[in-house]
Each structure stands twice: as C-alpha cells, then as structure tokens.
Amino acid sequence: MSKPAPARLRCCDASACRNAGGLALRQALLAARAAAGLQPTSLAIGAVGCLRLCGRGPLVAADGPGGSRLWGGLSPEQAALLVAAAWVDADPPLALASPQASPPASPPTPVPPASAPLASSSDPLASYRLDLSHPFFSLQQPVVLEHCGLIDPDCLDQALAHGAYSQLRRCVRQLTPEAVRQEVRRSGLRGRGGAGYPTGLKWDTVALQPPGPRLVVANGDEGDPGAFMDRTVLESDPHRLLEGLAIAAWAVGAERGYVYVRAEYPLAIARLRRALDQISQRGGFGVAFTGTPWPLRLELRVGAGAYVCGEETALLQSIEGGRGTPRPRPPYPAQRGLGGAPTLINNVETLAAIPPILRQGGDWYAAIGAGNQASADKPASGATTATLGSRGTKVFSLSGAVVHTGVVEVPLGMPLRTVVETMGGGVVGGAPVKAVQTGGPSGGCIPAALLDTALDYEAMASLGSMLGSGGMVVLGPHTAMPELARYFMGFCVEESCGKCLPCRAGTVQLAALLDRFVAGQAEAADLDRLEALCAMVKATSLCGLGQSAPNPVLATLRHFRPEYLAACREEPRWA
Amino acid sequence: MASIGTPTQRGCSGAVAGDREAITRLIQLQGDDPAALIEVLHQLQQIEGYLAARSLHQVARQLRLPLSRVYGVASFYHLFRRTPPPVHCCAVCLGTACFVNGALELLAVLELRLAQQARAGGWVLERMGCLGACGSGPVLRLDQGLAIRVRLAPAPKLDAQLEAIGLPPLGRATAR
Amino acid sequence: MSHSPPLPQASWSPPPPGDGSPKLRLATVWLAGCSGCHMAFLDLDEELFELAKRVDIVYSPLASDVKVYPEAVDVALVEGAVANSDNLALARSLRRRTGLVVSFGDCAISANVPGLRNLLGAPGAGSGGSAAAVLERGYVELADSQPGYPRAPGILPELLERVLPLHAVIPVDLWLPGCPPPAPRILALLQALLRGERPVQLGAAELQFG
C-alpha cells in the first residue's frame, strides 16, 4: 500500500475479549479519542477478530511507526492513556499491516512472560503491555487465521480488501471443479474436525457420485469442551468460511449448502447471519463474486445444544429438523446425505484453509507440515515423529492450567512441548506440566514425559490420544486422573443420544465404576471390569461418540495406572 | 445479537405468551417447512420463554408433523425448555478448562449457597457445557451476564466475590 | 471380569459313590426371599432320599436346627437378596466358611422382588437409598392404626440403604436363576457337584430368569 494509512487501534471483539469487557473498553477508547480532539482519519479505532491471547483480554493492538504493539487487560478508565500512547507513537502514520503478513513478523526470541514490562517503568501501561515477540505470537504461522485480528468481522469491504472471495472468483471463472479438487488433493489437507480424513478424497467421493444434486455442509458444531478454534474463525472471519464453503460447492457441483453452528455460539451466529445477508444484498455469490449466474445458496442452521450433532450423520438429522441421532454408515453422507443426495460435510477450519491453499497452491501448503518434520525429529527422544500424512497448519486452543491461554496456529509436526511450554509458558505458578489433554472427550492424555511428541495425526494416535479438533487442555500437578476420566465420562453420559445400547447404558456404568475410583472405594476387580467395559463400548457403539467415549479412561489408565491402583482398597469388602 | 433463544432467556416470558397468531406468522416465515422445526422452536422459545405444550401442538399442526416427533425434538436438545424459565439462573460452565480450574468445587459451593436462597430469590443453579470462555475459567453465567475468573477462595472472600457478581447476599442465619 | 478376591480353599473333594465315604456338606441359606426357592428344593421329592445318602445338610431352614453357620461347608445354596444387616453379616460369614457359594434363584442373583424397594425414595438411579422410604411407607403411610417406626436396636436388624444381589457383597461362584429355579435344574446342579465337576457348567437352558 502506497497511501499512508492512519494509525489504528484494533480492539478484539471476539467473545473471550467481549466477556472480559472489550465492548466497554472500545466505547471508552472512542470517547477518549473524541476528548483528545483526534479524528478517525488520524487514529482509527475498530473492532477486529481474535488477537489470540484470550486469557489476557480485553486485547487491543496498535499499529504505528514502530510496528504493532499489544495490550491486554485494560479497563475503560485507562482508555485515554492508551489513545495517547497509540497517537504519540503513530506519528507519522504508518501503513497497515499487509494482508498476508501475520501481525508479528519478528524472529522467535524466548522472552519469559508475555507481560514482561518492555517500556520504562514510567510508562503507566507498561504492565499491560504484551510482548509480540514472545514465542506465543512469534511461533504462530497463520494460514487459516491469517485475517483474524486484522479485519472487522462485520465488514464485508474489509474482508474484500484483504482478498476475500478472490479465490472463489478465480475458481468459478478459470478453474474446472476437477482442477480445484486436484489442488486440494495436492495440499494433503485432512479434515480438521478430528477424524483426519483426506479432504481431497472426500471431495472426489461427492463429486464423482452419479449425476444429480449435491449439497455442502460446514460443520460448526464445535462441541469438545476446551475447543474454540472454529468459534475463533466464525467470529473473526466469517467470510473466510463462506468462501471456503462456496469453493467446495463449486468443486463438487453443489448449488445448495448449509452452515451448521452450535447455538452456544451466539456471536458467531450473529456474524454469520450478517455475512450471509451482506452477500444476498449484493445479489448472491454468483453475481457478487464470480460475475456468473451461478445460483449457489447457503443457509445457516443453528443447533440447540447437542454435542452429538458434531457427528456427521447426526448433523444431517439436525439440519433436517430432527433429533440428532446418528445412523449407521455406510452409506456415508458423501454417498447419501441430505434428502438422499450426496453431501459434503467439512469442518469449519478445514474449509477456512481452502482459500489460501488455492491462492498459494497445494504444494505450498503441503510443504508447511513436511518442512517441520526434520526439525521435529531432533529434540524428540523416543517419541514418534512421523508426519507422513500431516501437512499444513493446525489451529489449537490452549487452555487449562497454562499461563498463556488462547488460540495458536502452528505447523503440524511441531512438538507438543513447544506449544505447551515455549508458547503457552507451562503451568501457572511454575509447577510442572502433568499432562496435556488433547481431543476432548474423544481424546486422551499425553503425559509430561511424552511432551516431545510431534503434533500430527499418527504420532498422537500412537499414544492412544488423538490430535482431535484442536482443543488442548494443560493439566497441572493437582488434577487427579481418575477424576478427569470421570469428568469426561460424565460428559459422554450427558451427551449420548441414547440410540444405541453401549453408549446409552455403557457410559452410565462406566461413570458409576469411575465414581468408585474417585471415592477411593474401588476393588481390584473393578479395574478389570472398567477395562472390559471400555473395550466393549469402544468396539460396539454405533457412532464416534460412543466409540471414543472410553478414550480418556483408556489413555489415563495407560499413562497413569498407579493413580487407579492407589484408589483400590487392599482388603476385599466382604472379608 | 442473533435471533435465537439462550438457555436462560427471561424477561420476555409472558409478554406475548399465548399469541397464537405470532406463532403462526413465525412458522410461515420459515415457509411452513418441517425441516425448519429447530429454528421454529428457537424462535418460539424466544417469544414465550419456553416451549409450552399448547404451542408445540400448534407447531406440529402447522408443520404437519406428528406430535410425538415434535416432542422428541423439543426434548432432545438441551437448550430447549419445556417449563417456564426461573426468575434467576446461575449456570456453572463445566468445560474442561473450567473443570481443571475448579468448576466442580465452585458448583458445590453454589449448590449449598443457592439451596438456602432458592425459595427467597427464585434462583436456580444449572450446569452448562463449555461456554467457550476457556481462557477465563471458571466461568458463571448469571442470567444474561457472564462472570469470569471466579476463583475459589476461603469463604468470606468467595462470598464477597459472589455477591459482587450479582448473587443474592447470604442471609444472617446462614452467614459464617 | 470374574471376581478376583482370593476364595477360601474348599476342604472338600468329590466323594466316591457308596456308603462310608464322606458326604457333601451342604448348607441352604435363606436371606431376603420368599422361601420359594427352598420350596422348589423340596420339589425334588423322592430324589431327596437319594440325595440324603450323599449329602449332609449342615445348615438350613428346612432340615437343620443349627443357629450358627458352621465351618467347612462344601456348598451353600443361598436364596434371597441382601436387604438388612443380618443378611449382610450372614453372607460374609458364609463366604468365609464355604467352598462354593451358589446364588440360588433370582432374588440372590438380581435382588428381584425384594429389590423393588430400591425404587422408593431414590430419585434417579445410583444414589440415595430406600431404607427410610420403605419404613415410612410400610409403617406410617399404610398403617391402619398406631403409625410409627419399628425401633428395637439389637433385636431387629437394620435395613440396608439398598437391597443388593449377593454377588454385590461377596464373591459368588455359581448362579442358578429362576423364580424359583425348577427342581430339575436344582437336581442337575447338585448332581454335577456330586460328580465332582468344578467349575460347574450350566447349559443355557438352565439359565432362564423368572
């Protein structure tokens, strides 16, 4: 950009920062600007999507001549100080960060806490200043999230200025569906919702079904507790998802599609609604973005509180207005889905990766994960680090007992330790990490001893965990593993749809068994019973919820068995 | 804000309850499409505060769905209420991050506290799935507001914290 | 999945047929049941005479006046669920003194009809108990006159909070379902024991409840 842009304050307006008082802070900043007699042309103050470090909200970033700066945890009373700081540094005005560059471009320099005072102690905001060169920011590689935190999620024009819908236009005007699918195949992208099915293959399966209508669905029913990657995308860059979904529709020959979002995400829903309205106001996808009469119609469907609707056949039931109960597969939705038509279902993050893949090429994306394989191999001792099938970046939500909670996007293959300790800062108070829970109620626990494991599909699966959708909950020394397993089993009991026996009744019995361990009243025979029932529920349940419900138990048993044994009575009850 | 009901929708309860025509119109806006059942139920709950049997009956009629199917859907999803909402609701987030940071202990404290307050203030304690505020746990939802970082603390300190976020103060008889 | 606590070693080895050999020391125990299983035992009719030649009944409401459960019992047929403190104490003591414990009939196996009181006063499953609720129901709500709880500490056994199947309180070796188990099934079991079969394999048809 050659034209000088005004200095700018970017106020995070995603839900974590809203909950922490972001709206009031932004109002106060606007008032403070007016009070200081400044014009919007010299100091822009705008809402943007997620600025990543959710645990320190409300976050505000300033773009000025010295680069970007970030503050967290400010109260409205400090607005005037912030305006002054932004204004002073912003003279003369500096160009905005370019669309493709990530906010922090500096090399990784390990600085202990993100809140280390950088400026002199005379700076009244020094203790609120967050260090953008901290690994939490500097090790991120934003692909899916490249515009999150840069654009106003409610503003289509800002999205367009950052290149939204340009790849859709290119696809429809210049590329055949087959060419689009080939690019996706080349990228090596796998489903980011947890199962990791190759995206290109799924697209081909739908596209190559016998002639007839097809549908596309974006799965935004992100239900894993501790996971908020999709919410970040939806709240920060809704047009990114819509573009990805529209491209998918083009690639498989669909003219109708749905975005399914869980009702627990009201802000994401509101922003998607607005985004869809903006598109229909401009005449729909065809007219507005492709210059063709392509009649693609996308609709929003909102869930109503059912974790199981993240399972694709249950999701389809819910879209059709029914109980979200899964049905046996095959036939897979790609063969027979909504109304019997082949239906492509992709997770939000998966679809959001599509536009950059088409812009930069599948090979570029595939190189991201592969490039990291070598570096990941070295520090790992004994841990599996094969990243054969794990390419590109993955968004993780980091929470729990960790110092820096928030959203990170990193190349697959990065060691778990880098994310948890280097980026996340380890456990609050300096205690050692006990384990990291990945993959939510379907996932497992990686003990501290295996933290050098690479974050990729195969390595995680080989440890009895799963990469999952990306929720990453760090556990400190005080979390008892039988209690954690009981917690997740309770979640599955609540969320089981009740259709098949092993999940409906088996999880209840597993929870009751785990209660005995939590209470320290178990007997040695209970451990056998626990393992046998876990095996049964895992093998015989109808859908993924039941099949993976025992995973947290099995994973904690595998790595923390002594904690279960310690909960067993020595004497049998009857003696 | 989106036009969907939240689990603790209140304030509008009773305002237009029983407005059959309003329900007819909202279903018509969905094209009388049976596939829009869940959206219709969301909007119905927004109007009436909960899903009354009489209203479900009307929904079934107009969407030409069996009664039991409508009931099956209304009772399947956690966010639909089939009884009038409580005057005040305090929901504890039981997401993993909140769990790790002591949500269960907090729940136990609140259970005790609100058991004493329930009759007087009309408070109801609920458990919620992950609210997605994982960076700020433990999290409470008090009516429509959100209270974050409700850390466990010794009784007087925690009591003060809970009062500060809007829970009814402890009565004399129950004060420790 | 089997119970892993160590079982007392049985002192008994199968007696060869014929006179003079040591007999099988058999106990039959009546916990919370209707005695129907014991009646079914009596349905063995003339087989009882054959049995008497090879079996010593060392403890039983039917054929023994012994009040204290004896030592070194080979086989115990236990009828009834575990519903009160006496049932529990007897179950534990018989387990210590018996080689092979058989849950005899549906009540011992599943708590069956006595277990229906678990439905009282237990909102939701898995927690709470029914002891107070069943007393309230039986002695207060349904009382024709003089409602009041029976209180005789040390004389009347206390109700357990929940009625339990036998295997919930002690390890059980064999289950013989039926309400009551028909006499031919009982006979088949005893004959197998007398033949020295351990563990005894009951055919599927021997396993019907109800």
Add this chain to the structure above:
Amino acid sequence: MGVITLSVNGAAVAVPSGATLLAACRSAGIALPTLCYLEGLSPVGACRLCLVELEGAGRPLAACVSEAAEGMVLRTDTPQLVNFRRMGVELFFAEGNHVCAICVANGCCELQDVAVAVGMDHSRFPYRYPQRSVDASHPLFSLDPNRCILCTRCVRACDELEGAHVWDVAERGSHCRIVAGLDQPWAEVEACTSCGQCVDACPTGALFRKDDTNVTSHPQRQRAALLQEARQRHSWRNQGPPPP
C-alpha cells in the same frame, strides 16, 4: 438379481445381492441374537447384539444394517463377540427394571430369550433402578416403561405400518423414553387407531394387552413382515408366514 457368495463361520453362503449380513447369517443357519431388528420394519442397528466380525474391518459390524458383499469373510462366534453380546444383555437388564418374575411377558419375551442365548447367569453391572411410571390410560393396552429397552420397534411399527406415528423417543441418553403424542397419556392421543401393532412389535413386556397374563400373552411378531409382504405383492390375504 445377482447372487453374492460369502463365508460365515467358515461355511460358504449364497444370498441375493442387496441382502443384509443378518440375512446371510440366518440363511447359513446361524441364529444371531437381535432385539431392535424386526422383519418388516426399517432396521436401525441400535441394540448392537447382531454384531459380526468382518475380516479386514476395524470394528464389528451390526449385521442388520450392513449389506453383504462378494467374498466377505464373517465370524459370528469369536470369544470377543460372545463376550460383547453378553455384556450388552447385562447392560439391558441393568438399565431398566426387568423383573421377569412379575412380568406379563415372562416366557414369551425376546429379552429373556436373548439372555438365555448369551448365557447370562447374572449381571456384573449394578441395577440402576430408574423411576418410570406406567401408562394404563388406553382402554385396551398398557405401557410399562420399566420393561422398555428402547428398541423403537413400536415407534417404527406405528409410523411405517400404521402411518399414525403416535410414538416417538423423547429426551436423550439414559433419560430416553418412549412417549405418545406430546408426552400425553396414551388414551389422549387422537392419532392412535388402537391397531395394536406396537404391542405386537414389542419384544418385551413393555407394551401389552390389558387382558394378557403371562400364560396368555402372545404378541404377533410376524405381523410386520406379513404386512410388508402383502404390500409388495398387493395381496392382502394372509398367506402364512413370510418366506424365511
């Protein structure tokens, strides 16, 4: 119509293409236990008792909802399957209030039969004792949810055979239950035609005729198949039981 050959427990079986694995097993003379499956109703694969192991597949398949394919190698009797089935039946008994001794269906109950078939001598899982109330409002029939195993055969019979859709499943997970209309007393649901097909379809004593005793109770479980057959042939004369 093509023919598919596959192997079940080592024996070669030929079935018409499109047949289910359950049909293949049954034509090989193997009695796979089922509860939610009823000939003549759409299969749902919910009870998980008809699981079979398919060579090369990661996890067992529900035979009632899986299509046979050429060259499949199936086993129905591995120790693991036998173990899983028995655990499944135990879970059924533990989750409801199944007291055979006082049940109208004692002696003509599919759950009881399946328990015998899998050799269940006791349940290793504690009984849950859920509190459920009986609906005896209908003049002819009663619903005792204590004995319900949520097979949904009644729901499907009412919907698919009678077209009345009186029944559906309400709630979720372990709270699931069968409801009539808007969770109303059965007698109040106008859609009910009192045809009794739900009662005939019920595998246990959950739905029964009021004048039934456990001596006379005799639900007609072939009715769904007969109706399906009649519809296909457009012939409504009872032609005896459907071909196996």
